[in-house]
Amino acid sequence: MRVAIIGAGLQCRRRGPAVREEPGATLVTIASEHLEHAEAAARQMGCEASPDWQRAVTRNDVDVVFVCTPPHAHSEISIAAMRAGKHVLCEKPLCRSLDEAEAMIATARETGRILKCGFNHRHHPAVQEAKRRMELGELGKPIFARCRYGICGRPGYEKEWRADPNQAAGGQFIEQGTHALDLFRWFLGEVEEIACVTSSVYFTNQPFEDNGMAILRMKSGATASLHTSFTEWQNQFSFEVFGEDGYAKIEGLGASYGLETLSLGRRDFSGPFQDQVIQYRGNDISWRDEWREFAAAIRGNREPIGNGHDGREALRIALAAYASDKRRQFVAPGAL
Numbered sequence: 375m376r377v378a379i380i381g382a383g384l385q386c387r388r389r390g391p392a393v394r395e396e397p398g399a400t401l402v403t404i405a406s407e408h409l410e411h412a413e414a415a416a417r418q419m420g421c422e423a424s425p426d427w428q429r430a431v432t433r434n435d436v437d438v439v440f441v442c443t444p445p446h447a448h449s450e451i452s453i454a455a456m457r458a459g460k461h462v463l464c465e466k467p468l469c470r471s472l473d474e475a476e477a478m479i480a481t482a483r484e485t486g487r488i489l490k491c492g493f494n495h496r497h498h499p500a501v502q503e504a505k506r507r508m509e510l511g512e513l514g515k516p517i518f519a520r521c522r523y524g525i526c527g528r529p530g531y532e533k534e535w536r537a538d539p540n541q542a543a544g545g546q547f548i549e550q551g552t553h554a555l556d557l558f559r560w561f562l563g564e565v566e567e568i569a570c571v572t573s574s575v576y577f578t579n580q581p582f583e584d585n586g587m588a589i590l591r592m593k594s595g596a597t598a599s600l601h602t603s604f605t606e607w608q609n610q611f612s613f614e615v616f617g618e619d620g621y622a623k624i625e626g627l628g629a630s631y632g633l634e635t636l637s638l639g640r641r642d643f644s645g646p647f648q649d650q651v652i653q654y655r656g657n658d659i660s661w662r663d664e665w666r667e668f669a670a671a672i673r674g675n676r677e678p679i680g681n682g683h684d685g686r687e688a689l690r691i692a693l694a695a696y697a698s699d700k701r702r703q704f705v706a707p708g709a710l
Contacts, residue, residue, distance in 0.1 A: 375399040375669050378430045378460075380451050381442035382406035382415045385465055385492070389440055390419045392661040399669065405430035431455040438672070441465060444541040449474035456487040461672050463665075465492040466552045467692065468685030470543045472710060475686035482682055490668050490678040491685025495553045495627075496560060497663040499654045500636035504615060504622035507638060508561060514619030514641075516562050519598040521554040521613045524606025527577055527584065531604075537580035545582025547572055548692040551602035554613065556680065556688040558600075561615050562592045564687075567704045570695035576605050588695050591704075623649075628658045 377393045379386050382404050393401045401421045406412035409425040416423035424430050431439050431454050439455040441448055441464040449469045452462045462482075468491045469475050482489035495501060507513060535541040536549060543549070547570070559565065568590045572583035584604040591597055609631045613624045620640040626632035634654040639647070664680075671678035687707075694707040 375438055375672070376402050376436050377438045377440060378402055378433065378436045379404045379440045379442055380406070380427045380430060380447075381440075381444075382408065382411035383442065385442035386415055386440075387418075388661050389442065389463075389665070390415065390421075392665045393440075394419055395662065396665060396669070399665075402433065402436050403430050427451055428454065431460060432458045436460060438463070438668075444535040444538075445470050445543040446541045449478055452478050452489065453481045456481045456485045456489065459485070459487065461488045461490075461668075463490045463492060463668055464685070466556075466685065467543045467548055467689050468682065469689065472686065472690060472693065475682070475689055479682045479686060488668075488672055488675075488678060489682035489685075490671070491556075491680050491682060491688070492664070493553065493556050493680035493684065493688075494660040494664045495557060496680050497660040497667065498624075498627060498634060499659065500624045500634050500652070501557065501613070502663075503636055503652065504624060504638075505561065507620075507622060508615065508617070512620055512638075512640075513615065513617030513622060516592075516594065516596045516615060516617050518596055519558055519562055519613070519615045521557065521598075521600050522603075522610060523550055523554055523612075524601070524603035524610045525550065526607045526609060527604045531577060532580040537582060539581055542582065543689075544692065544696060545572065545574070545586070546584055546602050546604040547586030547588070547695060548689075551586060551588075551600055551695075552688050552692055554600050554602065555691045556684060557613060558590060558592075558598045559684070559687060559691070562594060562596045562598060564593045565691050565694075565707050566591045566593045567706045568691060568695050568698055569704045570698045572696075572699050586695070586699075588698075590691075627660075628654070628656075 403422040405424040412423035570588040623637040637649040698705040
């Protein structure tokens with residue numbers, strides 16, 4: 375597996391080491407329009423640097439392309455890479471519009487290449503174990519889920535690409551909330567309708583929301599709630615799923631989000647409350663495990679966990695949420 379990374383920002387610094395540490399994988403090049411950024415990352419990771427993403431995705435010595443640019447470039451780069459015979463892992467959100475998403479998925483189908491969306495949260499060990507317990511039937515039929523996902527904003531945010539409407543897909547709701555929307559689908563099934571409100575109260579010198587809240591009704595009848603925030607001041611991740619027979623509560627993602635833990639409990643109308651608590655110590659292994667799963671999907675010529683379809687559907691839900699906020703009514707993602 376010979377890999378090219380397009381983009382030299384934070385995601386490059388997360389994904390590059392995961393590739394380099396895996397036996398049989400080689401990081402060939404990092405490409406960025408800001409050559410000095412690519413060179414700095416390449417020095418750290420022992421690979422080439424380039425200012426030309428077009429050349430990087432057409433190299434004969436590259437098998438896989440990671441698209442780690444701002445969302446406005448996701449579709450163009452991913453499609454070019456797949457047409458050049460490369461498999462693609464594209465960061466979330468998959469792109470900025472459903473038309474772009476459809477074009478990416480169609481290209482994967484036409485070329486026989488594998489398209490994956492960067493949903494590393496599916497590969498956190500607490501999430502994996504909660505999903506396994508649900509599939510074993512330990513939680514019973516899902517009733518509801520909720521997620522709180524917040525980070526502490528930073529001075530100068532208005533100068534970053536995330537605050538540029540020409541590059542970003544939206545504000546905090548889609549940028550970070552996409553992970554939660556994907557997990558809702560993964561645990562509860564498809565979304566029937568969503569209602570959302572967003573606000574920009576503190577970071578008002580940029581055009582996007584710094585907070586977003588949504589409630590969702592799933593086609594199964596289950597419900598979900600989400601709050602994603604850029605004004606959390608202390609990073610937080612909390613994801614909970616409650617079923618007819620039990621529940622799974624995930625807190626933390628490691629590092630600045632705190633120790634990753636999974637609490638598992640059972641419905642018992644008369645017994646004492648008691649949880650089985652699992653603590654996952656050490657570094658964040660989700661980037662490594664996502665890469666391993668993607669590489670296994672390529673070798674097995676199968677769809678990966680968190681594929682292009684999943685990326686498109688998470689985008690569809692997020693766009694429906696924005697439409698709901700604008701219209702002040704529930705919106706069905708399927709109507710978009």
